[in-house]
Amino acid sequence: MIDLGRCRWQIIATLEMGIMMLAHGMALGWLSAMYLYLSSDNTPLDEKLTVYQASWTGSLIAIGGLFGNVSIGIPLYYLGRKPIMYFLAFPNAIHWILIYFGTNVIYLYVARFFAGVSGGCVLSVFPVFISEIADSNIRGALTSTIVCATSTGILLGYILGYFLDYKVLPCVILLLPTIYLISITFLPETPFFLLKAGKTEKAEKSFYFYKHLPHEDSESKKQFKEFEERLSNEGTVDIVTINDYCNKEAWKAYGLIFVLLCTHQMSGNFAIVTYATTIFRHLNNDFEVNLSAIGLGVAQLLGMISAIFLVDRVGRRILLLSSMGGMAGGELTIAGLKYFASKQFLKEYGWFGLATMCFIIFVAGMGVGSLTFLVVVELLPNKIISIGCSTSMCLLSILAFTALKIYPIMMAEHGLGPTMIMSASVCVVALIILGIFLPETKNKQLA
Template sequence: MTFKLRLSAVFANPNCLLGRRNRHQLLVTLLLNVATFSHGLGVGWMSPVMRDLQTEQSPLDFPVLVSQVSWIGSLVGIGSVFGNLIAGLLMDRIGRKMVLFFIAIPHTTFWFLVYFVQSVEFLYIGRLLAGVTGGACYVVLPTFISEIADTNVRGRLGSIILLSVNTGVLAGYIVSTKAGYYSSPPFIIILPIFYFICNFLIPETPHHLVRKGKFEAAKRSFAFYKNIRRDDVKAEDEFEDLKHLLIKEQTEKAKSFDYRDFITKPAFKAYASAAVLLISNQFSASFCVTTYLADVFAASYTTLDLATCTIIIGVLQIVGNYVTTLLCDKYGRRILMLTSSLGASLCLTAFGTFTFFAKDGNLSAVGWLPLVILSCFVFLCNIGLVGCLFVVLVELFPAKIRSVGVSAFVVILSIFVFLTLKIFPICMAVWGISVTMWCCSGTTFLTFLYFCFFLEETNGKSLLEA
């Protein structure tokens, strides 16, 4: 009896994700993140495969050069730009749900091209389309989740996006090392098809429906996501408050929304923080390490099995993101960003130093150290720089320019993804891995200083605040 009472008390807690109020919000978030899981699986699957394509054991009938591998790795960034723009332009016009339907199409095509590959151009186009899916996900999913989630669980639900991506990356590492090149795609392609079917069961967000004047549909959507009866008096009042605020915001935006909204002091503060946020995310090499993980370990003089190291790193990514879901609403975003940026900078310095001395000396006795350092780096990146990225990005901007601001900066993020993925293997080849890591460390430390002095806490901020 005591256990049942305690369990009931846990579920009655408004902060419990499995509580009655939050249950549908969590379920829909998990269903939608099948798309991000599938995208991450594609990213993780390609990392060991790209290294295999350059060897004599290549599963393909044609050679793949180092210069071509850098394009295969980086074209996902260009695809992300297209995905960002398409999602940003359409989600306010045709709705978030219709854009979510669209996401499944390019990703399904990516796996078809991988399976039926005849030349390296098939891989180029496939990676470009995979980037379109990822780019669209990173625009529409944070918006969708922020609009269906209560303020007290918004951070945890938003951080599931990157948790799902990294779970997919780990699955991709495992699949590509344990199964043959042509064995995986026929089974993996089931995921985007399942995701497409799930979308038929999910209502449009109440925010979008209210803005389109579909108040009855908005009320049904609101009742579904809050898991409450539509005839509940308290729920009726809550919905009316939301409707009033959204209509007021829309009216004010229609009357006064002009270029001056983009040149206010709060707007410039948001631009600066968002720019540093993107720099810290990409130029810390967090995504580069994930994409070229097999090559990074091969250059690290480790004595451990590369496939095992890759899988361990994939696990640490998930652990880091899971920690984010536990801490970001409880302790705030700022402390996680500070811990993550400083810790990542120290780890990159240590990794660069180890590889510098290992190049000229025999450090085989501590050949396990690169794995330990990279494990700490990946974990620390994922508790802040990666895990909190989209949560903080959405919350930084004033309400009047949030949609445009977030869309613009996600496009910039995709451009950064392309640049870093394109130049990272070149930097490793020209400068060596030590100098490359030291440069990333210096950049990350500068972003830590910015966060320390200028980044404001956004935890608990209402999305309807100016």
């Protein structure tokens, strides 16, 4: 049973971070909503977008993410979580300003790079921040909530991109980074980092704040002392050495994280959402592609809401494995439609292709899309979480660039069928490997 009184500030802090994740999600959903418009004769740019330009526009967000991941690891370790949390609002704001003033594809390239920088920082710092303030029985739900906020942002990006004028949308979304910056001002640094920095008095106050405990109570002091002793006994607050990164526990974590991150990107989890309108055009149904993409966004959001309620009850492992199996089945079904169904069938039963795509994204949201970042943090040894998480997100950005670059080109040159078979194969391989080696991590003590 979750004690909402004790967890009050943990939940509020998560919701404040969710504002920034909402803005990041809207940046992700924006391209799918605007792609057909930007590539049409009515484009607001000097010339319409080509397939190859669109692939760069989509994938440069991953290059920006890589830059954010690489540059954030050391500051996150030495300066703390709060300074990084302030910084990451600014590249997101720059993204929307460039979109507003942009007149050619170069503006889009630079804008998407800045959106990626913000996203890379977000994915490096927020899961770490939550892991260091949250009780173990609510940590999974809180981490899933910020990922769910991203999904909500993607859906809003689809909807607002469809209904609002191209120049109006950036003005609306710029409010979110502003609200986020104001709201996090009152949050203290995590007790974990403050202890590591030798600021015991501040760490104690932070611990009481996030656990919602009275300051002068003997029971409160006892709980903080136990927290301090546990971290000390684990060596978590000691100076990190190269041996902490090169041992059996760490190498096992790296291997599992590599498989998880490959699955997160190469399964199509992210690329399908980014290029949703293009995929629906390949399915040749009579539904309006932007409205179909909105349906996809709703399905993803419902999947992630399901994860919030299930992750701390049934665990991470079963949700991840079920998600991979469901995605593989759905993607092979789409490939079968492209190989064996006639154009007449696709037009008459267009709802079936739409329903299958929604199923793929629903099960992805329930596991692969929502839990990967949580499990990455929980797999890493406590002592190397900051640098390890940042390094893992570097790999994620490289894989995201690869997936976003090849997806539109592969669909254009080889068709949707082979693309879906490729993604399904990744899911099947990951299902076998993780089914054998992935442990359950929901009871790991971090905060």
